[in-house]
Amino acid sequence: MQIYLVGGAVRDKLLSLPVKDKDFVVVGATPADMLEQGYQQVGKDFPVFLHPSTKQEYALARTERKSGSGYTGFTCYAAPDVTLEQDLVRRDLTINAMVEDENGQVIDPLNARADLDNRVLRHISASFSEDPLRVLRVARFAARFHRQGFTIADETLLLMQAMTQAGDLAELTPERVWQEVEKTLSAANPEVFFKVLKDIGALAVILPELDNLFDLAVISSDEDNDDKNNSNLGLQALSLLKNTALLSSNLAIRFAAVMQNLGEQQANIKALAKRCKVPNEHRDLAILVSAQQAHIHNALTLTPAAIISLFDNTDAWRKPERFQQILLTCSSSKSKQLADAYQPTQYLTNMLNTACDIAVQPIIAAGFRGPEIKQQLTLQRISALTALRA
Numbered sequence: 001m002q003i004y005l006v007g008g009a010v011r012d013k014l015l016s017l018p019v020k021d022k023d024f025v026v027v028g029a030t031p032a033d034m035l036e037q038g039y040q041q042v043g044k045d046f047p048v049f050l051h052p053s054t055k056q057e058y059a060l061a062r063t064e065r066k067s068g069s070g071y072t073g074f075t076c077y078a079a080p081d082v083t084l085e086q087d088l089v090r091r092d093l094t095i096n097a098m099v100e101d102e103n104g105q106v107i108d109p110l111n112a113r114a115d116l117d118n119r120v121l122r123h124i125s126a127s128f129s130e131d132p133l134r135v136l137r138v139a140r141f142a143a144r145f146h147r148q149g150f151t152i153a154d155e156t157l158l159l160m161q162a163m164t165q166a167g168d169l170a171e172l173t174p175e176r177v178w179q180e181v182e183k184t185l186s187a188a189n190p191e192v193f194f195k196v197l198k199d200i201g202a203l204a205v206i207l208p209e210l211d212n213l214f215d216l217a218v219i220s221s222d223e224d225n226d227d228k229n230n231s232n233l234g235l236q237a238l239s240l241l242k243n244t245a246l247l248s249s250n251l252a253i254r255f256a257a258v259m260q261n262l263g264e265q266q267a268n269i270k271a272l273a274k275r276c277k278v279p280n281e282h283r284d285l286a287i288l289v290s291a292q293q294a295h296i297h298n299a300l301t302l303t304p305a306a307i308i309s310l311f312d313n314t315d316a317w318r319k320p321e322r323f324q325q326i327l328l329t330c331s332s333s334k335s336k337q338l339a340d341a342y343q344p345t346q347y348l349t350n351m352l353n354t355a356c357d358i359a360v361q362p363i364i365a366a367g368f369r370g371p372e373i374k375q376q377l378t379l380q381r382i383s384a385l386t387a388l389r390a
């Protein structure tokens with residue numbers, strides 16, 4: 001049997017990027033050969049094995065044909081006579097179809113190196129369309145490798161568009177969509193993913209709530225808020241995401257950034273989050289940002305009572321770290337200002353620290369009971385903020 005390193009690890013190595021997972025393809029072996037050597041079988045449908053000590057994935061070379069609809073509608077043929085080239089041809093992109101042998105020699109039967117060198121994301125063959133998830137994967141790779149200069153080949157973009165128009169994406173469950181979105185949110189330029197999907201009509205299918213924003217004009221006249229290129233709320237959402245990605249790698253913050261223009265339509269954030277099983281932390285941050293951003297942008301003009309309400313509504317008392325995440329997400333909307341020049345951050349942080357200094361024990365000691373305690377606390381907090389502003 002011959003064993004080769006394959007896929008993302010070879011690609012990332014050639015791009016001088018850190019290699020995360022190592023996948024291997026095994027040519028000329030049977031499942032029995034693998035088990036005999038101590039490998040553990042993990043794939044039910046595919047012959048995939050874990051190495052006895054490293055636990056890395058070793059898959060027998062296989063050919064795949066789509067036999068029905070859905071994720072499981074594949075016929076897979078793995079046998080010792082499947083060649084390396086046959087295994088590579090069934091894959092998605094040329095840059096993902098190079099291997100490295102045990103001596104570190106790159107083997108490239110599909111001539112993928114040229115695409116890697118020219119920074120092109122190109123599908124390998126028409127069988128790309130057998131897996132609709134690949135439409136999202138290509139958009140994700142475009143987001144991840146944008147900084148390295150990668151663009152999608154015209155013919156690949158056309159195929160992705162054709163697959164979308166043919167309704168292929170309906171096969172994707174919301175959970176699989178979210179898995180790709182989540183992976184994308186950690187990419188260097190997550191906004192590119194959404195832009196690619198918008199351009200080919202796929203965003204309307206997988207995230208219609210976000211897609212609708214592209215039909216809504218930007219109405220704010222706030223000078224330093226508006227990038228002239230942001231003619232609609234969708235484009236503006238993408239530029240907010242772009243700015244936020246420069247400020248934070250936190251996925252909840254990045255998710256809240258791209259959702260924040262749903263503003264008035266928080267029901268849509270809830271619907272999207274429920275359908276896609278978005279983690280609660282992400283959902284809650286997105287809802288709070290979209291609900292409170294207008295108040296936060298105007299923090300310097302708010303009355304002390306309104307500031308205390310803001311802290312109540314965001315539960316800043318019990319969750320000061322999340323409150324900082326809300327501020328960070330809001331700060332990214334000021335595209336011409338750096339985040340540390342966003343005045344509400346320092347201002348509200350000072351206010352919160354001051355209000356938090358009011359202790360509850362003296363209020364109880366003074367004889368207040370039940371709901372009166374909260375009322376007194378609020379009054380004293382408001383007085384403290386009024387004194388601070390004076």
Ligand SMILES: Nc1ccn([C@@H]2O[C@H](COP(=O)(O)OP(=O)(O)OP(=O)(O)O)[C@@H](O)[C@H]2O)c(=O)n1
Pocket residue numbers: 006007008009020021023090091092093096097131133134137
């Ligand atoms: N829908 C898919 C999923 C995977 N692959 C192939 O399987 C390899 C491994 O897949 P995966 O680990 O998901 O992706 P990587 O390319 O390794 O990228 P990442 O760094 O995101 O894991 C890919 O390189 C690609 O050759 C494919 O052709 N079609």
